[in-house]
Amino acid sequence: MTRKRVVLAIVSIFLIAALLTGCATQSTGRKPGEKMKLALIVKSTGNPFMEKMADGFKEAVEETGNEAIVRAPDQPTAELQIQIIEELIAQKVDVIAISANDPDALQNALKKAMDQGIKVLSLDSAVNPQSRMVHVEQADPERVGRVQIQAAYEMIGGKGQIAVLSATSQATNQNTWIEWMKEELKDEKYKDMELVKIAYGDDIRDKSVSETEGLLKTYPDLKCIIAPTTVGIAAAGKVLTDKGLAGKVFLTGLGLPSEMAEYIKNGVCPWMYLWNPIDLGYLAGAAGVALGNGTITGKAGEKFTGGKLGEREIITVGEGTVIMLGDPFKFDANNIDEWKDVY
Ligand code: RAM
Numbered sequence: 001m002t003r004k005r006v007v008l009a010i011v012s013i014f015l016i017a018a019l020l021t022g023c024a025t026q027s028t029g030r031k032p033g034e035k036m037k038l039a040l041i042v043k044s045t046g047n048p049f050m051e052k053m054a055d056g057f058k059e060a061v062e063e064t065g066n067e068a069i070v071r072a073p074d075q076p077t078a079e080l081q082i083q084i085i086e087e088l089i090a091q092k093v094d095v096i097a098i099s100a101n102d103p104d105a106l107q108n109a110l111k112k113a114m115d116q117g118i119k120v121l122s123l124d125s126a127v128n129p130q131s132r133m134v135h136v137e138q139a140d141p142e143r144v145g146r147v148q149i150q151a152a153y154e155m156i157g158g159k160g161q162i163a164v165l166s167a168t169s170q171a172t173n174q175n176t177w178i179e180w181m182k183e184e185l186k187d188e189k190y191k192d193m194e195l196v197k198i199a200y201g202d203d204i205r206d207k208s209v210s211e212t213e214g215l216l217k218t219y220p221d222l223k224c225i226i227a228p229t230t231v232g233i234a235a236a237g238k239v240l241t242d243k244g245l246a247g248k249v250f251l252t253g254l255g256l257p258s259e260m261a262e263y264i265k266n267g268v269c270p271w272m273y274l275w276n277p278i279d280l281g282y283l284a285g286a287a288g289v290a291l292g293n294g295t296i297t298g299k300a301g302e303k304f305t306g307g308k309l310g311e312r313e314i315i316t317v318g319e320g321t322v323i324m325l326g327d328p329f330k331f332d333a334n335n336i337d338e339w340k341d342v343y
Pocket of ligand 1: 047049124125171173
């Protein structure tokens with residue numbers, strides 16, 4: 001062999017070796033068998049819905065042999081979530097899943113994460129399509145919004161003042177549902193119903209209690225409160241119960257059966273809706289693993305196995321892509337006992 005050939009052979013061996021290692025590493029740069037780190041950022045601490053969602057996320061991540069990190073800001077603000085994103089970038093996690101406190105404010109931080117190879121998805125409360133690879137949606141937001149107005153209509157016989165007790169004023173999920181509530185209210189059948197106020201309890205129990213009290217004081221003729229937040233509806237349930245207002249001011253919205261069973265049984269909240277928060281977190285965990293190991297990239301039409309939830313397909317919604325969990329479920333006095341110990 002000439003000297004030139006020997007050099008060529010050595011270079012080729014190096015090239016082939018480099019190529020093989022390149023193929024074998026996951027898209028995140030981890031070697032096969034090495035655990036990926038998947039982080040979940042929830043809206044804030046002290047919210048049992050978020051805790052259930054985190055349980056599901058951990059389950060999906062850990063059953064695939066990976067590591068789950070759960071982070072929760074003390075307050076439901078975008079600023080605190082940005083700080084956490086920065087920390088997770090420095091920690092070199094592989095995946096960030098976030099339930100966003102603002103649709104747009106996290107864009108710079110999440111783009112920085114994606115530029116560094118971190119896979120980003122939102123769940124529950126979306127970030128805008130530029131800030132994520134895919135969003136895991138609990139249920140069709142149009143249905144979620146419309147069904148709550150339809151419930152209020154039935155409860156109050158189609159007549160009277162109604163108010164919304166929401167989470168924060170920037171929350172993507174609540175704001176989207178409220179937009180659909182307003183759409184539903186445009187129907188002629190609601191001409192005798194008036195939406196007098198949208199109050200914000202910020203998913204903080206005490207603030208939700210005082211906002212409920214404020215609504216009752218300012219609108220003595222109020223007939224129904226719709227709370228599209230599990231924290232808000234539970235706080236309102238307590239206030240209406242303590243004031244003996246069952247059957248006078250109705251309550252509906254989105255609630256955890258474990259927190260609402262009492263108020264469903266005492267007639268304060270005749271019925272409400274939700275989906276399984278554990279499954280929502282689980283689906284996001286499974287989608288995060290699929291993004292992290294390169295099975296999906298977040299494009300419409302891609303499929304992956306959502307573990308115990310079966311095969312899922314990514315679809316286009318608006319400008320972005322979405323993985324859908326299912327339909328909102330109705331909880332009332334007939335089925336609440338079956339669910340109150342589950343979530
Ligand atoms: C609260 C949170 C969460 C929402 C539920 C219904 O726990 O605001 O984001 O999905 O309510």
